[in-house]
Amino acid sequence: MNESSPRQGSSAASKRKDARRNQQTLLDAAAAVFVTSGVDAPVREIAAKAGVGLGTFYRHFPTRADLVIAVYRHQVDTCAEACPALLTAGPTPFAALERWIDLFVDFLVTKHGLAAAMQADSTGFEALHAYFLDRLVPVCTQLLDAAAAAGEIRPGLDAYHLMRGIGNLCIGTDSDPRYDARRLIALLLTGLRRPHRT
């Protein structure tokens, strides 16, 4: 990697002060707006909240999805990095897996509409989908492998499927209080668990 080459993407540090400041202002505004209006909030609303024009928005974040990634990147990374500690702390690998999934679900349901936006088929959100998967599938694989090695779960379910399923189950947790995604996810994990005898 050549450090001096100008990096592309939303996290590039610009030479100009106003550019850097605007990028941060946009991130803050977006974080605030996402809480109130969900991840699907109009670009104009975010730009307005940041006191910035549309051109500025798109200069920093070529696409809406890039903004979402930038806003949540830190939390996704945190979730990914929690894995080793959980594996060490947990009584069993399966317990660690459960805890990790809890973390992941917390994250998804807290951000209104994030789960739905993560769908690869949503317009232009492929990048978001890809980022989540790139970052989290490896750690989920590690947890699954550990649980499988300990004989706690039946093998054969890859991390991609599990994460995809959990993401889907979290869709619409806001907008419907009677729906409890966690219950279904728990059921899924029960189904994954190997019966104690044989």
Place this chain on the structure above:
Amino acid sequence: MNESSPRQGSSAASKRKDARRNQQTLLDAAAAVFVTSGVDAPVREIAAKAGVGLGTFYRHFPTRADLVIAVYRHQVDTCAEACPALLTAGPTPFAALERWIDLFVDFLVTKHGLAAAMQADSTGFEALHAYFLDRLVPVCTQLLDAAAAAGEIRPGLDAYHLMRGIGNLCIGTDSDPRYDARRLIALLLTGLRRPHRT
């Protein structure tokens, strides 16, 4: 019910021949377009395919969702009506439940984007969501109750949750060949099943 009162809604039989013909033409065009472009196909595309104006479209189907309901109403009803036969034919109530869910999943994944559109929070698709639920929750409840009475499943999961979960798991089955919703649904059902010993 007064048969002579003019019925509201998309299935009202109009007095005028051209109106009836256009309604049918629209339904046919929509069915065709849904196969090619998915349930999210633009209204204009459907109207164009039917060779009618937008005004005509909205006269017959006040909202996009009403059209979707009209197109799939028959299949939803068929799915609902399959229940008694399955309960009679199946070796056990749980087997009947499995078969019925298979039917339901077949239906969902066949129609590109239907599962996603069923989300209550999608713009204006509340009616679609409601229709599915009104029609299918009762029969799913019946199947669950039968399985619970036979002691095959652990009680405590209502039909609404199960259907909601299955619907969610089916989201994005097109647009991603590596994702297999059925596998996860099977896992969910395994988790629902009561362990054989107590």
Place this chain on the structure above:
DNA sequence: ATACGATACGGAACACTGTTCCGCTTTACA
């Protein structure tokens, strides 16, 4: 301190949605 070129800004304009509205046409019936 100033001048200048590169960089970034703002927001009008575009393309694409779903939906409404209303002047005109077609139909059914007397």
Place this chain on the structure above:
DNA sequence: TGTAAAGCGGAACAGTGTTCCGTATCGTAT
């Protein structure tokens, strides 16, 4: 056949994401 009611078409509206370009600002070389 005349007429009123019913239906039709598509322009127009409102709300998206995104592009474009004239203008303003910043960093730096002088």
